[in-house]
Amino acid sequence: MKNLVFYVFLSILLMNVSLFAQDISFTAKDNPNDDGGAIILEWDVPLTYNEMVITRSTDNENFIEIAVVTPLLKTYIDDENIEDGQGYFYRLSLVDADGEKQSFETNALSSAEWFNTDKISLLIMAVLLGTAITYYIFSARKGKRLYIRKISGLDTIEEAVGRATEMGKPLLFVPGIMDLDDMQTIAGLNILGHLAQKVAQYDSTIHVPVCRSMVLSTAKEIVKESYLRAGRPDAFRPDSVFYLTDDQFGYVAGVDGIILREKPAATFYLGAFYAESLILAETGFESGAIQIAGTAMPTQIPFFVAACDYTLIGEELFAASAYLSNEPNQLGSLKGQDVGKAIIIITLLVGVILEMCGVHFLKDFLATH
Amino acid sequence: MAILMDRIGIWIGAFLTFAIFSFLYKDNPFYKIAEQIFIGISAGYWFIYTIYNILMPNLFIPVTTDFTHNFILLIPAFLGILMLCRLIPTIDWVSRYALAVVVGTTAGLFFKRYLQSDVLNQLTATMLNPFASSNAAQIIGELILIIGTITGIVYFFFSKKHEGAFGTTARVGIYFLMISFGAAFGYTVMARISLLIGRLNFLLGDWLGIIKP
């Protein structure tokens, strides 16, 4: 009997507490992971309440209004003239459904943080990738040989040059429409170097129309060097690399004209392309040339894939350039990125398996929000 | 008068539209003229808006009205002027100082933002439990999503030859890439047709008045 009374009493007490706790909460704390100057206020108020006003004070006496809010909002970040280290008192005044006024108080300090704890996963990933890339770049520079698979599209280069020689027709190389500050243009020009050397060896001819003056001088230099490397500097014709115009469609019209007139045995589109990609690919296809394309422009790849015999997709363009130029920086970076890809594939597999087993730790750790 | 000028404007617009469309037949002087007007106006617009919307409110007005609080802005202004030195070939190298700030900032921000949004978040977005759903299409779809993403990355893995099981995986990857290129192709067709619809709406509606604009 005594026990029963005790339990009844206890349960009434607990009920009361839980009722009270369910009612209204109002808390303030330093806005986390910032450089100070902000306090975050949070409340849990039933929707029946209204006229919610938040006031603030530094001395707990003179409160000034800072915001009018609603139960739905749930949070408010106060960043008006907040000084770090100064204590602030907040008061939430509201009116319940019966028109009765109530108020709740809380206080907090603002501070600046030395480490953003939301970013641990980002930091780990950044360190891993950064180390992998720099490690491989420096080991490549020291002369370590790094293996990169041969991009299969590159085999077609030799075949195309051979075919052009047989047919007595020229080759056409288009380095895209962007300037030298685009990595794709540089990658394209690296491949041009390799191609021009083959052209020189086979004693074929190549046309390189460009639309940027900087690209013109660089491309000329590259082709000349390739002829030199092939031991045929005398065969180099400076006018094989020429400037058409800077305008996108004007350039396309010019290149189209060349394709129709010269009927090249093979066309190469390697670099950064925009809307002109499909016009070029169409004209080339009609003329019956072998077409080899490569670009990292995601919106233009489909046209090249559909109309060309071989397309270097996205990163493959850079890989091909690294493979051919054998440049340690490019090779090392590519290798480092491959390590990144391996890390991602493994993490992803582990993550999926964990998710299937109902363990969400890894996913929660990696997702910051 | 404004109504007349509006009509004249629409006629000018229609003329320029046909001048550009004439390129479909072949490159010709009308097209070339229209193209150069396009380039000129575009450059003029950028020039004016850069001055009115950026250089005036963010630099000139703060510095001239409240120098003591904003004198620090003279640093970017100085760097900006160095940038303009590119126009003079003999001293164009000084623009590299400004370029260094621009490139450094961009590189720093790209490094962390691409890592977060395009690598980490994509990774976690693919960590799914396909069997959590009861909808058959969603189960199949999510399995496809996981397999497609992994095999797609394998295709772009350059440190290993594409042969054996690895080669098969890469092969599957390329098929997924092709489907997404097909989708992109379909969407691009859609986009270009929409632009033509906009043009014909102008010609048939605003200009000829055949359809209600």
Added chain:
Amino acid sequence: MRRQIPMIITFFVGALIIVSEFIPHRPFGNLSTSLEGWFLIISGFAIILGQLSLFKVNIIKIHRKAPNWPYFIIALVSFSIMVICGILWGTQQQPGLLHTSDKMLNFFGMKPFDYIFKYMFENLSATMFSLLAFFMASASYRAFRARSPESTLLLIAAVLVMLGRTTIGSTLTGWIPESLGFLHLPNIASFIMKYPNTAGQRAIMICAGLGVIGSSLRIILGIERSYLGGK
């Protein structure tokens, strides 16, 4: 001096921006914020540089009587007219140097700058890209062949999306009963977009993202210097 100092600047700026992500505390947080504010101003100058160099290049072409040089005069003239109108009478919201009289507003119905923009530029710009609708159609017909398993897959996906993403898709298969809803063209297109397309795009996104990370790192560490011009 000409190359070393810019490289050092790039390193410090890039490193500061990265570090401020993890350390919001002063001085990192506020320094990176000011730096980003400066970037806006410098990039403003960079745009001005772009327009001025276009002006310069065109003058050089005209001076050297490059092929088609008379056309470049047109570009210069339209550029100058736009700039003069913008400076003298301002734009829709901006007052210019001169007072825009009601007479002028009544005449054009708007300011001259906006008039040129609305009637000339908008039409030119919209038409330029609508040309692609025609090229798209003829290229689709003449160049897109199902030559290999890859391009076949590409074409099938393209056709399904083109059908499913228009009203005709829902009309064509609207009669299909609810139980076979997955055969409804818009649903097929949605499925392609949501799963295989997202998978492919995501793979590209992750690999391209790693590429950006690699090149950013090379730039910050001073290994990649092509942006400084020359090798």
Added chain:
Amino acid sequence: MKIFEKFLHIDRRIIFLLILLGVAIPLIWTLGFNLEVTENVQSVYDLLQNLEPGTRILISFDYDPSTKPEIQPMAISLMQQAFTLRLRIIATALWPMGVQMCNEAYETVSAEYPDVKYGIDFINLGYKSGGMVTINHMAKDFRSTFPADAGGNPIDEFPIMKGIKNFDKIGCMISLSAGDPGLKQWVMIVHDTFGKPVAGGTTAVQAPTMLPYVNEQQQLVGLLGGLKGAAEYELLINKPGFATKGMDAQSVAHLIIILFILIGNIGYFATRKQKPKLEAK
């Protein structure tokens, strides 16, 4: 076999003409195919619908007249919906011509909403260069990125800007984007760094590359892709406009293109055995 040969050599001018007619005729005489709303469009609609009246939303106009037919209808619909819900719009532009696009959309829409006041319910802050870096700067110091509106008036003068120091007091962000800089950059900063919901309207060219962001982490809440997305949105807010009108033309043009792809491929397969093409792979 002759006929298949012919299949391969249709004059491109015929194709041009057919496309022209295929778009023009349905614009004049509408066919009235039915339209269905897709998930991604619905999510954008719901996002705005669930905001409290008075909430400020950021809309960025990152496009120019070249893609106006695709994106302007979205801008108009979004503004209509926002003003109906009494949401307040802060407009910015990462493309200089976006400022004018915004003005044009506002002029169209504000005529229907006479009680919408500039500076209280709407403000156009104008163009800022710098792309992602500038967005990042706004997120930390909005007022120094935008000291004035597009007309050069200090933002302190406008009630709508009260208390906006960063993205904290902004309900959601919508980028109407035709390329770079645009939606991608907004997603990276506004959602992935500062945790605010981001939605977008893009050209159809951009849409497939943006879809990986529409995931359970909601890097992107939803996406309007191209004219179809715009038409679906017009249907949702029940105000049919340009996009809805264009849907028939879009459908017919797609059919014509698909037909030509088929003809080309039939011709190709029928005649392929006759002249073997060098296999490059």
